[in-house]
Amino acid sequence: EIVLTQSPGTLSLSPGERATLSCRASQSVDSSFLAWYQQKVGQAPRLLIQGASARATGIPDRFSGSGSGTDFTLTITRLEPEDFAVYYCQQYGDSAWTFGQGTKVEIK
Amino acid sequence: EVHLVESGGDLVQPGGSLRLSCSASGFTFVTHWMHWVRQAPGKGLVWVARIDNHENDMIYADSVRGRFTISRDNAKSTVYLQMNSLRVEDTAVYYCARGGLAHGFDAWGQGTVVTVSS
Numbered sequence: 001e002i003v004l005t006q007s008p009g010t011l012s013l014s015p016g017e018r019a020t021l022s023c024r025a026s027q028s029v030d031s032s033f034l035a036w037y038q039q040k041v042g043q044a045p046r047l048l049i050q051g052a053s054a055r056a057t058g059i060p061d062r063f064s065g066s067g068s069g070t071d072f073t074l075t076i077t078r079l080e081p082e083d084f085a086v087y088y089c090q091q092y093g094d095s096a097w098t099f100g101q102g103t104k105v106e107i108k
Numbered sequence: 109e110v111h112l113v114e115s116g117g118d119l120v121q122p123g124g125s126l127r128l129s130c131s132a133s134g135f136t137f138v139t140h141w142m143h144w145v146r147q148a149p150g151k152g153l154v155w156v157a158r159i160d161n162h163e164n165d166m167i168y169a170d171s172v173r174g175r176f177t178i179s180r181d182n183a184k185s186t187v188y189l190q191m192n193s194l195r196v197e198d199t200a201v202y203y204c205a206r207g208g209l210a211h212g213f214d215a216w217g218q219g220t221v222v223t224v225s226s
């Protein structure tokens with residue numbers, strides 16, 4: 001099973017600041033199968049990024065994804081109040097999907 | 109509009125069984141893979157199972173293989189999760205989600221709560 005490790009566990013930032021979230025895989029991941037999700041308290045997850053860098057339908061362009069191999073990044077250029085949430089990376093490989101443990105982006 | 113609605117969650121004793129349902133609308137159900145994903149209280153997301161378009165191929169997480177069975181009825185646009193030999197650690201919110209390999213999980217239900225406790 002491919003393990004995804006996200007860092008940091010918690011990111012404390014102010015609205016308007018830039019957020020950089022990391023996702024590291026235990027072995028190389030096909031970038032086509034790397035996605036990012038946002039989850040707010042009491043809500044289902046929402047797809048943000050697929051294929052490592054392609055924004056899903058309706059996702060604002062302040063969200064961007066990058067990376068390849070074992071290292072992937074989600075960047076939020078200017079945090080809006082509605083962006084404070086938990087973010088998960090996800091991959092498909094070895095006939096299974098796995099999620100990272102999540103990064104919480106909280107208001108400083 | 110794409111809509112997924114789960115049902116069937118309940119309180120069940122360890123060793124018991126439960127069947128979850130997920131009713132889909134707003135898209136051509138038969139053309140999509142479907143998944144179940146769970147989230148234990150205060151914890152992260154865990155993928156549980158996937159079924160392909162025509163019930164030819166089902167895959168499972170190691171933690172549920174042999175106990176859970178995913179199935180679908182394309183005529184009813186519904187996906188199911190039969191859960192047997194339930195354990196306390198199966199307690200979670202169970203989400204159904206639509207998703208392919210390179211498209212992420214682009215639609216999710218609101219979740220149904222399963223509690224396994226004596």
